[in-house]
Amino acid sequence: MAELRVVPSGDNPPEDLDPNTRFSNLLRQSSWGDESAFAQLYDAVAPRLYGLVLRVVRDPAQSEEVTQEAFLEIWKTSTRFDPALGSALGWMMTITHRKAVDRVRSAEAAGRRDNSYHEANQDVDYDTTAEAVTASLEAERVRRALQTLTPAQRSAVELAFFGGYTHTEVASMLGLPLGTAKTRIRDGLIRLRDTLGMNT
Structure with a gap:
């Protein structure tokens, strides 16, 4: 070098x-x-x-x-x-x-x-009625109340409430139109609310 x-x-x-x-x-x-x-x-x-x-x-x-x-x-x-x-x-x-x-x-x-x-930290979309049920009731009480729902309502509510799925995902999983899935979830949660004595 x-x-x-x-x-x-x-x-x-x-x-x-x-x-x-x-x-x-x-x-x-x-x-x-x-x-x-x-x-x-x-x-x-x-x-x-x-x-x-x-x-x-x-x-x-x-x-x-x-x-x-x-x-x-x-x-x-x-x-x-x-x-x-x-x-x-x-x-x-x-x-x-x-x-x-x-x-x-x-x-x-x-x-x-x-x-x-x-x-x-991704937010999951819940129906406002589902949020009220989640905030006000213990899961075990809700599970017992689920037995009062029709099978169709129970399937939809279980997926949305316990599974955390959105309405769109529930509709896809159950093979339903989105509007039908929303109706089943809403009606089921309203029935749960009435069964458990929640105030509107």
Whole structure:
């Protein structure tokens, strides 16, 4: 490997240097706190790093954010770069790729959390009469009162009251028109209310 030609801070690396040596020099100068050198490095490699991120993240706006995060880490950790272990561009691309993968994993984890929360907190549509029965009666008393209903009413009420199914779902499960299912549920719950002595 050719000897690394480090250019003093504040000076521009000669244009005749190969890209790897030039990037290595700019990284070394950045590690000394040379903002001008880091700006040159940014201009030289930003398109390549952004392209790498875009291939992983796929969203242009997020890719810009991730690229900025990668450059921030490159600036902060530039003292760790060792040209004996690999090229400057390879080192920067490794940091950038890790940032991109982290963003994708974070987005996937957030999506799973949102889905789990939505599923756990999804409201079930109940008829207002069913809500009144649920709020006012113990389940065992309701089960006993169910025996006073007709078989058709009981099937519909059990699905809606104990199963937590919506009117549309009850209608589908029993093979009934929606209006018929609603009527059976409503009439059954009204009969339950009367049997159990609830006030309207």
